[in-house]
Amino acid sequence: MRIVASGVSMGKAGLALPESSVAFETGRVTVAVAETGQRPTVLSLILSGRMRPATGAVTIDGEADARALSDRVALVDAPEVSDPPGDLRFDRAVREELALSGRSTSRETVRAVVDEAGGTPWLRAAVDEVPAGVRVRVLAELAAFRRGVQGVVLCAPDRHGGDPREWLEVALDLARRDFAVLVVVGAAAAEIVAPLVPAELLGDPVTDEPDAPDAQGPEEGVLEPESGSDVLDLVSEPTDEARADTHADAVADAGPARVQGELAPAAMVAEHLDAELVESDTPEHTGRTRVETADEDSDSPHPRHAAAAPDAAADPTASVIEPESKARS
Numbered sequence: 524m525r526i527v528a529s530g531v532s533m534g535k536a537g538l539a540l541p542e543s544s545v546a547f548e549t550g551r552v553t554v555a556v557a558e559t560g561q562r563p564t565v566l567s568l569i570l571s572g573r574m575r576p577a578t579g580a581v582t583i584d585g586e587a588d589a590r591a592l593s594d595r596v597a598l599v600d601a602p603e604v605s606d607p608p609g610d611l612r613f614d615r616a617v618r619e620e621l622a623l624s625g626r627s628t629s630r631e632t633v634r635a636v637v638d639e640a641g642g643t644p645w646l647r648a649a650v651d652e653v654p655a656g657v658r659v660r661v662l663a664e665l666a667a668f669r670r671g672v673q674g675v676v677l678c679a680p681d682r683h684g685g686d687p688r689e690w691l692e693v694a695l696d697l698a699r700r701d702f703a704v705l706v707v708v709g710a711a712a713a714e715i716v717a718p719l720v721p722a723e724l725l726g727d728p729v730t731d732e733p734d735a736p737d738a739q740g741p742e743e744g745v746l747e748p749e750s751g752s753d754v755l756d757l758v759s760e761p762t763d764e765a766r767a768d769t770h771a772d773a774v775a776d777a778g779p780a781r782v783q784g785e786l787a788p789a790a791m792v793a794e795h796l797d798a799e800l801v802e803s804d805t806p807e808h809t810g811r812t813r814v815e816t817a818d819e820d821s822d823s824p825h826p827r828h829a830a831a832a833p834d835a836a837a838d839p840t841a842s843v844i845e846p847e848s849k850a851r852s
Contacts, residue, residue, distance in 0.1 A: 524548065524549045524583065524584060524595065524673050524674060524703050525546065525547075525548040525549070525583070525584055525585075525703070526546065526547055526548070526570060526581065526582070526583050526592065526596065526674065526703065526705075527544075527545075527546045527581070527582050528543070528544060528545045528546070528569060528570055528576070528579065528580075528581045529544050529579050529580055529581075529582075530542050530543075530544055530578055530579035530580075531543060531544070531545075531569055531576035531578065531579035531580070531581065532576060532577055532578045532579060533565050533569070533574075533576055533577050534577065539560070539561060539562065539565050540557075540562055540565045540566055540569070540576075542578060542579065543566075544579075545566075545570060545705070546726070546727065547570070547674070547703050547704065547705040547726050548703050548726060549673065549674075549701055549702070549703045550698055550699075550701050550702075550703070550724070551698055551703065551704070551724055551725065551726035552691075552694045552695060552697075552698045552704045552705075552706060552720050552724050552725065552726055553704065553705050553706070553726030553727070554706050554708065554713050554716060554717045554720065554726075555705060555706070555707050555708075555713075556707075556708060556709065556710050556713045557679075557707050557708075557709070558709050558710060563601075563602070563678055563679040563707045563708075563709075564601050564602055564603070564604060564678060564679075566707055567598055567601050567604075567676045567678040567679075567705075567707050568598070568601070568604065569581060570596075570676055570705055570707075571592065571593060571596045571597070571598040571674075571676045572589045572590070572591075572592025572593035572594075572596060573593050573598060575589070583595065594671055595671055595672060595673045595674060596672070596673070596674040596675070596676060596703070597666035597667060597669060597672045597674070597675050597676070598666075598676050598678065599659070599662050599663050599666045599675055599676060599677050599678065600658070600659065600662050600663075600677065600678055600679075600680065601676075601678035601679070602678065602679060602682070604678075605678075607619070607620075607650045607662075608650065609649060609650050609651035610649050610650070610651065611649065611650050612647055612648070612649060612650075613637070613642070613645055613646060613647065613648050613649070613650050613652075613653050614633050614634075614637065614646050614647055616650050617633050617636055617637055617661060617665070618633050620661070620662060620665035620666070621633065621636065621665060623665070623666075623669060624665050624666075624668040624669050625669070625670060626665075626668065633646075634646065636661060636664075636665070637657075637661060640657050640660040640661045640664070641656075641657055642654075642657035642658075642661060645657060654683075654685055654689075655680060655683035655684060655685035655686075655689060655690055656685060656686065656689025656690055656692075656693070658683060659677065659680045659683070659689075659690040659693050660689075660690075660693045663675055663677060663693050663694075663697065664693075667697060667702060672702075673701075673702060673703060674702055674703035674704070674705070675694075675697055675702055675703070675704050675705070676704075676705045676707065677690070677693075677694060677704070677705070677706045677707065678707050679707060679708060679709075680706065680708065680712075681708045681709050681711075681712035682709075687708075687712045687715050687716050688715075688716070688719065690706075691706075691716045691719060691720070694706050695720065695721070695724060698724045699724070704726075705726075
């Protein structure tokens with residue numbers, strides 16, 4: 524599987540994401556740099572097929588099929604989109620991810636998953652207290668286990684601090700198992716990890732393909748990435764005019780991402796950027812599931828997930844609350 528983004532950008536004069544071309548493929552790790560604001564999240568949403576770029580195009584195996592892309596590529600730990608709330612207990616966050624993967628949500632399974640990643644001491648700690656390596660490994664492995672997933676986008680793992688070699692090893696492990704892996708990080712982290720990727724696993728983030736037919740040239744004030752660079756640098760300084768230009772156009776219809784009348788996290792990002800989401804049943808669009816059990820470990824839904832699980836208290840025997848869109852199907 525090969526995913527190619529040609530001339531993609533977002534926002535006025537590329538303010539949210541400068542025009543760039545990226546590619547990642549089966550069995551390789553691609554390192555892309557995105558700094559400041561929402562750029563890491565925006566790039567990750569586009570490359571995982573969850574948001575339509577303002578310019579350019581994204582293809583999967585040569586076809587412009589956003590639905591197939593979102594089904595086959597998992598978005599891992601994207602801020603305010605697919606990351607678990609920082610104050611949520613780690614074992615409960617793992618239980619939710621197990622539900623999304625269609626696996627058992629029993630205590631034994633949760634403990635086994637966390638133990639395998641070396642995270643037993645943090646089993647009942649808040650998510651924000653879990654070391655970056657453990658957090659990324661658990662979330663990435665569970666996302667990769669979802670049915671049909673062949674690629675993984677790790678969004679800004681460097682924001683958690685710690686040794687970047689720990690989460691890099693997670694990416695390399697996935698690539699060795701023939702997953703396509705894209706890691707979106709800041710420039711400092713990229714300088715450390717890019718040279719550590721073995722040559723046989725290193726992907727080239729800048730494409731050799733010609734621009735897509737609908738791709739536009741670089742806008743004034745936006746730096747175009749240099750062809751053949753080791754990592755893709757998305758840092759650029761827009762013009763003063765671009766800085767003064769707010770996103771005042773009409774907000775795109777985010778209907779596919781609405782859950783129980785509330786905007787799912789991915790839709791809130793799109794609303795802020797006047798962007799269009801790709802219709803999908805992925806957890807980032809439908810709202811994250813909420814798992815409830817009938818034992819002392821059960822808890823009321825976290826405020827960020829409450830809209831997706833209104834009936835949990837009414838049915839304490841339920842193990843998984845399905846997202847609204849899946850329930851209708």
